[in-house]
Amino acid sequence: MKRSLAFLAGLAAMATAVTANAVDDLLPLADDFGNAASIAAWQRVYQQEMTGADQLEIFDINTTQAGKLVMEPHTSTWYNEYRGELTFKNVTGDFVITTDVVSTNRAGTAAPSSNYSLGGLMIRTPRTPPVGCSSMDENYVFLSIGAGNTPGTYQFEVKTTVNSMSTLIIVATGGINHATIQIARIGNYVITLRQFPGGPWTVHHRYVRMDFPATLQAGMTTYTDFANTSTYTPCYQNSHVLLTGNPDLVSAFDYVCFRRPQVPPAFQGLDLSNPAVVSDAQLLTFLGANAMGTPAPTAGNSGPVCVGQDVTLTASTVDGATYSWTGPNGYTSTQQNPVLTGVTAAQTGDYSVVAMTGCGASSPSMTTVTVNADASTPAVTPPGDATSTQTACD
Numbered sequence: 001m002k003r004s005l006a007f008l009a010g011l012a013a014m015a016t017a018v019t020a021n022a023v024d025d026l027l028p029l030a031d032d033f034g035n036a037a038s039i040a041a042w043q044r045v046y047q048q049e050m051t052g053a054d055q056l057e058i059f060d061i062n063t064t065q066a067g068k069l070v071m072e073p074h075t076s077t078w079y080n081e082y083r084g085e086l087t088f089k090n091v092t093g094d095f096v097i098t099t100d101v102v103s104t105n106r107a108g109t110a111a112p113s114s115n116y117s118l119g120g121l122m123i124r125t126p127r128t129p130p131v132g133c134s135s136m137d138e139n140y141v142f143l144s145i146g147a148g149n150t151p152g153t154y155q156f157e158v159k160t161t162v163n164s165m166s167t168l169i170i171v172a173t174g175g176i177n178h179a180t181i182q183i184a185r186i187g188n189y190v191i192t193l194r195q196f197p198g199g200p201w202t203v204h205h206r207y208v209r210m211d212f213p214a215t216l217q218a219g220m221t222t223y224t225d226f227a228n229t230s231t232y233t234p235c236y237q238n239s240h241v242l243l244t245g246n247p248d249l250v251s252a253f254d255y256v257c258f259r260r261p262q263v264p265p266a267f268q269g270l271d272l273s274n275p276a277v278v279s280d281a282q283l284l285t286f287l288g289a290n291a292m293g294t295p296a297p298t299a300g301n302s303g304p305v306c307v308g309q310d311v312t313l314t315a316s317t318v319d320g321a322t323y324s325w326t327g328p329n330g331y332t333s334t335q336q337n338p339v340l341t342g343v344t345a346a347q348t349g350d351y352s353v354v355a356m357t358g359c360g361a362s363s364p365s366m367t368t369v370t371v372n373a374d375a376s377t378p379a380v381t382p383p384g385d386a387t388s389t390q391t392a393c394d
Contacts, residue, residue, distance in 0.1 A: 023110060025296065026258040028320035029089050030358025033069045036062045042219065045086040050129045051239050055085045056222070058236055058250070069253040073107065075225040075242040080233035081138060081164045086122055088219030089258070091185075096261050096291040097121055097218045098359075100181040100254035103146040103154075111154045111177065111249040112147040116226035118157050119202060119251025120144025120181050123190065124217045133235030138164040139211055142206060142221055143192040145179050158192055158205045169205065184287050185216065186261050189272040193288055201288030203280040206273045220256065224249040257289050257359035294318060296362040297355045304370035306393035311340040311347075311369055318355040318362070327351035327369075345373045 031038050046053050058064055058072035071085065078084040091097075103119045105112045112118075128141045140161045148155035148170040154177045165248065173179070173196075182193040184202075190207040203211035216325040228245025229237055263286055271277045297315040306309050315323055316338050325333040328349035331340075340347060348371045355362040371394045 006206070014095060021086075024260050025319075026091065026095055026219070027294070027357055027359065029091070029256075029258040030320055031061075031256050032067070032070075032120055033253065034067050036060065041088065041205070042087050045083065045088065045124075045217070046276075048085075049127060049131045049345075051083075051131070053237075053239050055240050055241060055298050057247070059087070064390065065090075065252050067254070068205075069220065069252070070250065071220065071222040073222045073224050073230050073247060074248045075247045076237060077223045077226045077229040078117075078122075078140070078142065078159065078161075078221065079166050079230075080161070081134060081232070081238075082229065083138065084221060084239045084268070086124060086217060086219055086221050088122075088124070088217040090126070090215055091218045091258065092215040094184075094186045094261050096182060096184045096257075096259045096287065098180065098221065098257040098292055099179075100180045101251055102178045102222075102254075103144075103147060103249060105248045106250050108250065110141070111152050112224065113151050113155050113231070114147070114225040114227065114246045114248040115151050116147030116157070117151075117224035117249035118144035118148065118155075119220065119222040119249065119253075120157075121183050122217075122219065122221040123183055123185055123212075125211070125213055126215065126217055131238075132237070136164040139209075141183065141190045141192065141207055141209065141378045143181050143183060143194065144221065145177065145181065145194075146224075146251070156194065160190075160207050160209070162203065172203075172380055178360065182263055182288065182291065183218070184291065184340050185212070185218075186263060186272060188212070189327075191272065191283060191287060193283075195288065199283055202289075203283055206275075208273045218258070220251075220253055222249060222251045239304035240353065249348075255358045255360075257292055257357070259359060262286055294321060294355050294357045294359050294362040297321070297353060298324070299351070299353045299365035299367040301351065301367045301369050304372055305343060305378040307344055307371055307373050308342050311343055311371075311373040312340050313319055313351055313353070313367065313369075315353045315355065315365070321355040321357045321362075324354045324356065324361075325351060340369070341359065343369075343371050345371050347371055351388070359382075369376060 064070040093204040122142035154173040182196040302312040
């Protein structure tokens with residue numbers, strides 16, 4: 001993955017709160033954007049609704065920028081009945097989606113020069129095609145970063161739309177164009193959060209959305225140049241690629257993490273939209289950094305063995321994960337269950353494995369390999385195993 005060692009170390013520390021064998025059925029949806037082929041796992045709203053209007057000029061993974069999903073929109077917007085770009089996966093039930101995004105003008109040098117040019121996360125009620133021009137059934141929440149109502153200035157935009165009636169709030173970022181953005185859907189509550197690099201998590205806004213169905217579209221959105229878009233009707237914009245105006249946004253996403261929220265019993269059933277009932281600090285005990293991380297695999301090996309024999313290192317399966325092993329004498333492997341062939345006594349020692357998903361790196365798990373060079377019969381008790389294994393070398 002592309003994130004810094006400090007970032008991964010931070011997530012590994014967070015993961016200590018994740019039970020080693022915890023199962024999260026949403027982990028396979030995560031994407032660290034290190035493989036261009038993963039683009040096939042994402043849906044796009046213009047295709048799903050069969051409008052025929054691809055509102056992205058650039059859309060790729062690990063191509064325009066290494067290890068990034070890059071989205072560069074044509075003139076388009078999300079507002080009332082206007083529909084912009086949404087690249088999504090369908091998620092049923094409660095979930096938390098998190099991404100890291102950088103938004104700039106197309107030149108990559110400053111804030112976008114067109115109003116309402118931002119990129120971020122959106123959760124949205126699916127619509128069944130064919131979709132009419134004035135169906136008044138747009139329902140979504142998003143949080144994005146870029147330039148809002150003041151071109152040339154970095155801002156956040158948070159928007160809730162109910163039956164195609166949009167309400168938005170613009171907040172200045174203080175000149176910062178890079179943020180981690182998170183949206184949690186917990187029952188009827190939607191909570192948006194943000195974090196600047198190296199800074200604390202902030203609860204951005206809370207909503208009650210009793211209208212949201214069990215399954216929502218959740219993913220990345222970009223849009224730009226509302227001043228020009230608004231000269232067209234929603235029906236025209238939604239069904240045509242607008243090649244006019246001044247589209248001026250590129251957003252690069254570093255990863256997307258999907259997790260199930262783990263709401264503490266003390267807060268279950270409470271009004272999560274009300275800070276007087278559940279404070280921001282209380283939300284952050286299970287959201288923000290605490291809604292990320294990857295469960296640690298259980299590590300093991302097929303030893304003890306004798307010199308010249310093979311040892312298989314084993315890591316339990318973490319859905320959607322890749323693996324990184326380290327060990328004595330500079331040993332490394334990216335296989336889940338690598339084999340040490342023809343081992344020597346020098347390969348005795350501790351081997352550590354980390355699982356990595358779009359939700360970050362797990363805490364490390366360790367197993368000790370014993371290579372016997374003589375006829376002794378040592379007893380070895382693997383971690384978590386009450387039985388012992390004896391090996392005699394000729």
